Amino acid sequence: EDQNNHIQENEISNNLNDQKPSNTIAIQKFEAASSNLEFEINKSAITKMSDQLTLTSKNATEAAEDAERTELITAGLSEIIIKVEESENLMTYISDQMSLLTVQTALIDLDDDREKNQDSKTLNNFDETPKSRNNKTGQTINVRTAAIQNRIKKVSKIIQGIGLTVSNISEIANEFSTNASEEALQAANSLLNDSEELRSMLDDLLENVENKK
Secondary structure: HHHHHHHHHHHHHHHHHHHHHHHHHHHHHHHHHHHHHHHHHHHHHHHHHHHHHHHHHHHHHHHHHHHHHHHHHHHHHHHHHHHHHHHHHHHHHHHHHHHHHHHHHHHHHHHHHHHHOOOHHHHHOOOHHHHHHHHHHHHHHHHHHHHHHHHHHHHHHHHHHHHHHHHHHHHHHHHHHHHHOHHHHHHHHHHHHHHHHHHHHHHHHHHHHHHHH
């Protein structure tokens, strides 16, 4: 009986020894599969995270571009407002100078009429006074005329600058219509409407300048 037990033990031991290589291979396969699965899971997570970061970066870039365009439009409109105010001040100056010219011209005409109506004796006695006054007034008129012409040139230059700025704003707004988000586009359209109102003011200024020439 002891011999039989010993034989069974040897058989079990031999069977276990025979199974060791296959068990080792199975374990190795399991470990490899587990490792691959873990790698795939990590790879998937990393890929999803990378894609999310890329999308977030893209959204942030687009938002930054929208903000930059909006800032450019706002800056352009602010520049236009300043230029329009400057033009209005120049137009007021031109109008005032034109009024003074009208008065001075009327005074010269009045002096000329008085000279014509005076008799020779009176004219000889006071000949120097009207001429002196007329010469002085004439010089003042020349100075005022030159100043007016200078201001008109400045107004024309400013208005040209306003027109260029409005064109730039329109170009930026067109970019919005292609690339911007809906919220940014609404903001751009609102700002563009303001620029169209300023364009109307620009047309009025141009008309005033033409009338002053």
